[in-house]
Amino acid sequence: MDNNNPDTPVIFVLFGGTGDLSRRLILPALFNLFLDKQLPAAFALLVVDHNEISMADLTEHYRQGVCDHSRSGNPAEAQWRNFAQFIHSTQLELDQKEGYASLAQQLHSLAESWPQAPQIIFYMATPPALFSVIGQGLGEAGLSSDHLRTRIVVEKPLGHDLESFRNINTILGRYFEEMQIFRIDHFLGKETVQNILAMRFANPIFEPVWNRRYIDHIAITVAETLGVEQRGGYYEGAGALRDMVQNHLMQLLCLVAMEPPVAYDANDIRNKKMDVMHALRPIPYDQVPQFAVRGQYTCGWLNGAQVPGYREEVHVAPHSGTETYAALKLFVDNWRWQDVPFYLRTGKRLAAEVSEISIRFRDVPHHAFPATAGLNAQPVRLVIQIQPEQGIVLKFMAKEPGATLRLRPVNMSFNYQEAFDMPSPAAYETLLNDVMQGDATLFMRADQVESAWQLLLPVIQAWGDNPAADFPNYAAGSWGPESAHDLIARDGRSWLTPTVGTPPPCHNDC
Ligand code: BG6
Numbered sequence: 001m002d003n004n005n006p007d008t009p010v011i012f013v014l015f016g017g018t019g020d021l022s023r024r025l026i027l028p029a030l031f032n033l034f035l036d037k038q039l040p041a042a043f044a045l046l047v048v049d050h051n052e053i054s055m056a057d058l059t060e061h062y063r064q065g066v067c068d069h070s071r072s073g074n075p076a077e078a079q080w081r082n083f084a085q086f087i088h089s090t091q092l093e094l095d096q097k098e099g100y101a102s103l104a105q106q107l108h109s110l111a112e113s114w115p116q117a118p119q120i121i122f123y124m125a126t127p128p129a130l131f132s133v134i135g136q137g138l139g140e141a142g143l144s145s146d147h148l149r150t151r152i153v154v155e156k157p158l159g160h161d162l163e164s165f166r167n168i169n170t171i172l173g174r175y176f177e178e179m180q181i182f183r184i185d186h187f188l189g190k191e192t193v194q195n196i197l198a199m200r201f202a203n204p205i206f207e208p209v210w211n212r213r214y215i216d217h218i219a220i221t222v223a224e225t226l227g228v229e230q231r232g233g234y235y236e237g238a239g240a241l242r243d244m245v246q247n248h249l250m251q252l253l254c255l256v257a258m259e260p261p262v263a264y265d266a267n268d269i270r271n272k273k274m275d276v277m278h279a280l281r282p283i284p285y286d287q288v289p290q291f292a293v294r295g296q297y298t299c300g301w302l303n304g305a306q307v308p309g310y311r312e313e314v315h316v317a318p319h320s321g322t323e324t325y326a327a328l329k330l331f332v333d334n335w336r337w338q339d340v341p342f343y344l345r346t347g348k349r350l351a352a353e354v355s356e357i358s359i360r361f362r363d364v365p366h367h368a369f370p371a372t373a374g375l376n377a378q379p380v381r382l383v384i385q386i387q388p389e390q391g392i393v394l395k396f397m398a399k400e401p402g403a404t405l406r407l408r409p410v411n412m413s414f415n416y417q418e419a420f421d422m423p424s425p426a427a428y429e430t431l432l433n434d435v436m437q438g439d440a441t442l443f444m445r446a447d448q449v450e451s452a453w454q455l456l457l458p459v460i461q462a463w464g465d466n467p468a469a470d471f472p473n474y475a476a477g478s479w480g481p482e483s484a485h486d487l488i489a490r491d492g493r494s495w496l497t498p499t500v501g502t503p504p505p506c507h508n509d510c
Contacts, residue, residue, distance in 0.1 A: 009042030009118035010436050011110055013103075015134055016126035017047030017089070018058070021155065023065035025186075026125060029428035031066050031075065034083045036425075038433055042114045046106065047089040059084045071426055094126075094133055100141035107143075120146075121435055123153045132171040139175025153182045153435055156247045157238060158444075161460055162453040169446050182435050183444040187248040189427030189434075191416065192386045194442070196255040196357075197269075199384070199392060207260070209361070211336045216379065217491075219343045219358045220252050221498055222386075223350040225302055227476070228324070232315030240294070240326040241456060241463070244346040247444070250277075250452045252386075253342055256357055257332050266440040270448065277451040281331040288462035290490075293483040295325030296468070297349040300476030307349060307476045321467045324348045325474060327484040328459075329491075343488055345495065349476035354498040355386035373405040381496070390424075391415040 012030070014022055033039050047058060063084075067074045075083070090106055092099040111118045122138060124131050131154050138144050144152070152172065159165030172181055187193050200206055209215070222244060228235045235243065254273035261268040283291045298309040310316060310324050325347030332342065361380040374397075381395040392414045400406040416424065425433075434442055473481040479495070488495055 006437065007040050009111060009114045009116055010040055011044045011046055011107055011118045011120045013046045013048060013120060013122045015048045015122065015124050018049045018051065018053055018061065019125055021125040023061060024069050025428045026123065027062045027065045028070035029426055029432050031083055032070060032072055032426065032429050033433055035072060035079065042118065043086050044088055044110045045086050046110065047087065048092050050092065050094055052091045053089060055089060058089055059087055071423065094130060094137065097137070097140065100137045100143065104141050104143055117149060119436060120150045121153060122151065124155065128157055131168050135172045135175055144175040144180065147177050147180055151180050151182055151435060152176050153184060155184050157242055158183060158449050159453065160237070160242065162450065162457050165449060165453050178446060179440070182440060183449060184431060185247045185251050185444050186427045186431065187251055188442040189431040190386060191424045192390045193252065193255065196384060201260050212338055212340045214361055215340055216360045216362045217341045217343060217493060218256060219360065219495060220249055222249060222346040222355040223352060223498065224348050225350060225353045227307060227349050228310065228313050228316065230314060232313045236316055236320060236322050239322045240324055240346055241459060245326050245328065245344060246452050246456055249344045249346055252357060253330070253344065257337060269441055270445045274447055276332060277448055279332045279334040280455050281333050282455065283458050285458040285462055288459050292326065292328045292459045293481065293487050294323035294463060294468055295347060295474045295481035295484065296322065296471040297324050297474055297476045298472035300349065300478065302349065302477040309472055309476065311472065321471060325480045325484070327480070327487055329487060341491060345480065345484060347480050351477055351479050352498060353388055356498055357384040358496060369405065369407060374407045378409045390417070
């Protein structure tokens with residue numbers, strides 16, 4: 001729930017301010033909030049880094065980041081100059097007490113002339129190993145003690161497994177209250193993801209059929225054409241399960257499966273998501289292969305270009321066992337969803353860039369049409385398109401024009417761009433604005449993250465104990481490994497081709 005006045009002064013303290021995340025996502029988002037007049041007049045961005053960097057270099061580094069990554073393109077000279085006045089920087093040894101005392105002093109001086117005490121946001125755009133160090137430094141310097149005016153923002157990955165997540169959380173929890181900790185999952189800031197709740201709960205027509213009686217299964221696909229780019233160092237220790245499933249895909253599952261909230265507020269929504277997490281059927285260690293499969297891409301062709309295999313990427317071990325693809329079959333054991341499978345899949349270097357949730361309805365109970373009419377009969381499917389297409393498509397059967405009775409699948413579509421003649425904010429804009437407003441609705445609560453790790457623990461352990469013998473097992477530009485096909489085919493179902501996507505080109509000479 002909002003607990004801030006939008007005019008309250010804000011100091012945004014950016015740890016790891018010279019890193020890639022800051023340049024690519026945080027600065028463009030702050031700049032767009034500034035352009036949209038969403039930043040308070042009394043605002044300061046205090047960039048903290050262990051390296052010394054001149055203000056001129058820092059502002060140019062950020063301006064370039066905005067040019068390269070902002071949805072509003074190159075900033076106008078005057079606008080950038082006005083924004084750049086907010087930027088301050090400081091060098092700090094993150095593991096030394098004195099640094100935090102001087103940070104406290106700086107925060108005090110920045111706000112000295114402001115009419116009101118500021119909200120102070122500590123944003124951890126650093127490697128996760130530093131979350132605890134910085135949290136402790138801030139806490140011991142007394143910088144977290146004002147529970148209403150200070151917040152800490154942490155990015156995923158929150159830990160490497162259940163135990164490491166608990167360690168981070170215990171340390172943060174020593175100095176910050178849960179209401180002060182904002183755990184970012186940027187998928188929750190996407191318009192199309194937020195729209196899942198609007199679609200389900202602002203319309204009366206979906207709820208009556210949103211259950212095991214009408215739904216056969218749900219498939220969640222987050223497919224990327226990108227490889228690991230320059231992030232091999234991080235990705236080697238993460239893999240698709242930790243990088244995508246533990247957070248983004250679990251959040252999508254919760255939004256689709258949760259019960260209606262009583263109120264659109266942080267606690268109620270997060271409680272309803274937790275109910276889903278509680279109801280997820282545990283995966284027994286000795287049955288992991290029946291519920292989870294993994295893949296790693298080899299070289300292949302994408303959009304007409306040859307791309308290297310994962311093991312040839314920068315900072316990746318030549319015999320790496322890290323998965324770049326993961327697919328899971330999950331069940332939500334409650335009255336609404338008992339025995340309805342939720343199939344989740346995500347991977348890098350797949351045939352198309354597409355994220356969507358496909359809700360496949362049950363077949364009609366009785367086929368009244370003659371067999372000749374329904375040769376192409378397909379069960380009704382509702383597709384929530386998250387990206388790059390943004391919208392909702394209902395695929396259903398219609399009569400083809402003509403004297404002969406023939407049925408054909410057709411689409412009824414809602415598309416964001418067509419329906420609303422206005423630009424969508426980037427996910428980070430929404431999320432940073434919410435942090436400043438103290439609205440935690442779109443952030444992950446500790447218990448949710450913890451239960452996601454708990455659910456995946458047997459898979460992490462089984463995969464760790466049994467290195468994949470068949471890696472690499474899918475070609476870049478394909479739809480993933482054969483085992484993912486088998487995972488769903490064993491249930492007599494199949495992954496349906498996403499609503500956008502180009503078939504993989506037919507080359508095998510890489
Ligand atoms: C990040 C992952 O959280 O999400 C990346 O670390 C992934 O590996 C990215 O590429 C996908 O996000 P988006 O918004 O580009 O779909």
